[in-house]
Amino acid sequence: MNNSQDQLLKKIINNNAKDISYEIFEFLLDDGLGSISKSEFDAFIFYTLHKYQKKNKLFLSNYEWSSLLKLTERKIKNLRLISGIRFAEDTNEESKELWFNFLDIVREGYIQVDKSKNFIFTIEDPILTRFLDAKLKELKLSSFDYSFNSEILKFNSKSLSELLKNAASETGIGEGNSIAEEKITKIKWKNVGDEAKDLLKDLLKGLFPTLIA
Secondary structure (H helix, E strand, C coil): CCHHHHHHHHHHHCCCHHHHHHHHHHHHHCCCCCCCCHHHHHHHHHHHHHHHHHHCCCCCCHHHHHHHHCCCHHHHHHHHHHHHHHHCCCHHHHHHHHHHHHHHHHHHCCEEECCCCCEEEECCCHHHHHHHHHHHHHCCCCCCCCCCCCCEEEECHHHHHHHHHHHHHHHCCCCCCHHHHHHHHCCCCCCECHHHHHHHHHHHHHHCCCCCC
């Protein structure tokens, strides 16, 4: 392990080494030692590291995961998908966490608009993309076009507005939920293009007039 890997791993683990070790051994011994396949074990290790990096507010990119685990970014995406489907625990809590992840992207992600005034988001997590796509279908709205790049997602203003209403309802925005509301009140705007910033501000003010200055 090189120095950059070591430093990044320490940031992920932080003060949780005992908890992480226990979770791994509990998983290994649950059905008896040797009962877990290598692919499932790899997925669980990724799931555990991913959970603790979020807990420590790191939010690693696929490139950073690739560098840490010495895997291609394609394999990292596959691990994200498999581990998210295989090891998600509580449906309601998992749904809320995915909404938080989406609001984090609204807060500090790279967002632009195209000529048709569609909002363009970059979303690397295939579990989040899958979740948002399912929500769009539930709301009878257009799903994503993956033909160009599966990480580049376009939302028209109606679709984005309806998703944010759904996020607000399921995470408690407007009900004094500080975690969810901070993601709206503390938008950084630093990675948002000028035109996208104006359009997004107008949309958010319409949805959350008491939270957006």
